[in-house]
Amino acid sequence: MSFCPSFYSRPPAHSPHPSGIQFAVAMSPGEDGLIGIPFPEHSNELLSHLNNQRRTGLLCDLTLTSRGARYPTHRSVMAAVSLYFRRLFGADQGACGEGGGGFSVCQLDCVAPDALDALLEFAYTATLTIPSSGMKDVLRGAQLLGIQCVADACKDILGLSTEGEVADEQASQHSPKVAESLTGGGIEKASRRKMDRKKMKKIGLNPNSSPLNPLPASPVSYPSPASDSHRSLSSTRPPSPEQEELYLNYRQNGDPRAIKEPGRGATLNGGLHHWLTERPRIAHPPPVPSPKDKLSEDDEMESFGDNGVLLGSASISTPGTDQSTASSVGAGGRKRKSQTPQQCPVCQKIIHGAGKLPRHMRTHTGEKPFQCSACGVRFTRNDKLKIHMRKHTGERPYSCPHCPARFLHSYDLKNHLSLHSGARPFECPHCHKAFAREDHLQRHHKGHSCLELRTRRPRRGSELIEDGRMDADGVKRSNPLEALSLQAHTSGFLTRAALEGGGGSGAGPSLIFMGNAERERSLALMAQLGPHRLAGYPQFFLRELEMRGGDNPQRPDSPVGQREQWPEEEQENGDAEVEEEE
DNA sequence: CTGGGGACGGGGCCC
DNA sequence: GGGGCCCCGTCCCCA
Numbered sequence: 357m358s359f360c361p362s363f364y365s366r367p368p369a370h371s372p373h374p375s376g377i378q379f380a381v382a383m384s385p386g387e388d389g390l391i392g393i394p395f396p397e398h399s400n401e402l403l404s405h406l407n408n409q410r411r412t413g414l415l416c417d418l419t420l421t422s423r424g425a426r427y428p429t430h431r432s433v434m435a436a437v438s439l440y441f442r443r444l445f446g447a448d449q450g451a452c453g454e455g456g457g458g459f460s461v462c463q464l465d466c467v468a469p470d471a472l473d474a475l476l477e478f479a480y481t482a483t484l485t486i487p488s489s490g491m492k493d494v495l496r497g498a499q500l501l502g503i504q505c506v507a508d509a510c511k512d513i514l515g516l517s518t519e520g521e522v523a524d525e526q527a528s529q530h531s532p533k534v535a536e537s538l539t540g541g542g543i544e545k546a547s548r549r550k551m552d553r554k555k556m557k558k559i560g561l562n563p564n565s566s567p568l569n570p571l572p573a574s575p576v577s578y579p580s581p582a583s584d585s586h587r588s589l590s591s592t593r594p595p596s597p598e599q600e601e602l603y604l605n606y607r608q609n610g611d612p613r614a615i616k617e618p619g620r621g622a623t624l625n626g627g628l629h630h631w632l633t634e635r636p637r638i639a640h641p642p643p644v645p646s647p648k649d650k651l652s653e654d655d656e657m658e659s660f661g662d663n664g665v666l667l668g669s670a671s672i673s674t675p676g677t678d679q680s681t682a683s684s685v686g687a688g689g690r691k692r693k694s695q696t697p698q699q700c701p702v703c704q705k706i707i708h709g710a711g712k713l714p715r716h717m718r719t720h721t722g723e724k725p726f727q728c729s730a731c732g733v734r735f736t737r738n739d740k741l742k743i744h745m746r747k748h749t750g751e752r753p754y755s756c757p758h759c760p761a762r763f764l765h766s767y768d769l770k771n772h773l774s775l776h777s778g779a780r781p782f783e784c785p786h787c788h789k790a791f792a793r794e795d796h797l798q799r800h801h802k803g804h805s806c807l808e809l810r811t812r813r814p815r816r817g818s819e820l821i822e823d824g825r826m827d828a829d830g831v832k833r834s835n836p837l838e839a840l841s842l843q844a845h846t847s848g849f850l851t852r853a854a855l856e857g858g859g860g861s862g863a864g865p866s867l868i869f870m871g872n873a874e875r876e877r878s879l880a881l882m883a884q885l886g887p888h889r890l891a892g893y894p895q896f897f898l899r900e901l902e903m904r905g906g907d908n909p910q911r912p913d914s915p916v917g918q919r920e921q922w923p924e925e926e927q928e929n930g931d932a933e934v935e936e937e938e
Numbered sequence: 939c940t941g942g943g944g945a946c947g948g949g950g951c952c953c
Numbered sequence: 954g955g956g957g958c959c960c961c962g963t964c965c966c967c968a
Contacts, residue, residue, distance in 0.1 A: 714955090742957095794963085
């Protein structure tokens, strides 16, 4: 993960103002020799000059069009006033490049010309001048473009209490896509999985029966609401309102028809040009879609790359690169092959593996090009669709050797096997309740359901990971590092049980932590595992996103820092130390 | 609250 | 280098 450095320009130490006006001198008490001289009129003058430039077309590098009307404007101004353009031009990502390429035309037919004009006036004059009859159009335009203050003002004037009122009302007057995007505010917050399930129930095997299925309506692939990509950023922590808004607006304006860059035939909007021309990828059970039916991810990459919005540079060498390119052994025992890591221009995340960035980018665009022809469910990835198709074909390739049970997924079988063995290798370090699945232990922690602190004694016997080398499913883990990873990861990096010596299971000496030195070493080992092995990482990633632009982002550089996820852990570990001494 | 199923994103390996 | 396939960790949902 890389960070663009923040540069703070030091206020110029002006000599007496040329105008001769007396200005209050603001001097920060702690900084010697730094004098801040305020120029209260500067912002107004600046805006006025920019407005004049806009009216005369001077230095305009962006033209907005709405139903034939053209409005020359400035990218920087639009990016400053509109979350949508900020996102579009990558300005909120701290993009160091120019962002968005050169002169361009942005087609905004979904915003009424009068409303767009009013919004532009607002952008350059800080004053919104509109007839009351056009208030709803302006509100809708402000919502679409992510100009929150205008939207709030319009809502106040219109007496709207809920965000969705106008949106819902107007959505009914527009295309399904607009309707979906407009009503997305409420839907976004709902669980998409829930919707998926409902959609599945609703549409059954007839994809045309549901309005949610975009297939018959348009060849355009509709971004689905609140995809897991969003969740992937936010994890269990709810996104901040600004992130919701950013994301929503980003998705709301995902219409590929909105923005085209003249002359080059490329689009600006998220590199989704192919949505215009490509049909959705549809899987037909049992035959898997022909590769010819689907767009190569190459094309997607080109789309991203051309526009310069989502993809500033496809392959960026970053500090994170060192970590990722270095040969290391993951918790799975696989050798991490040195592959060209690529940095996501949206979330700055380093994506390992050749050709994986387009796949990752779809988590941001919400594009789900792989559609099941049987039920209409869409997927971001072909392999996920393939697995999904097993539900329709009845194929259950993973069969239990001990019983007739068969499963769609390998991990289902893995979980199932743990039932046969009765193993519950994941033990709560506090109450010593054991779970068969790691995520259930995590849920146990997060749900604060662990009320009986250490009223149970540690489990003993075969249920726990023996010697750190045997997993619950009987899988041998010969790699001590992996074994350590499993225990540490399971227990929130260092469980009390681990500190006490393998969770009281009579674990072998390799996992007995005798003291601080051992603990330090284990932390170092866990650091080698990489952040993706650390539970709770997404929360910290989100925190980082939230704090980006803030003063002091807390970076999850150290696995030790992750431990603050469970505040009681510290005390527990402290107790453990005491007990160790005892 | 827990067990279990399903879904999703990331990474590794292979072609 | 890209794509397919697979595994893994994690999350959500339902019973």
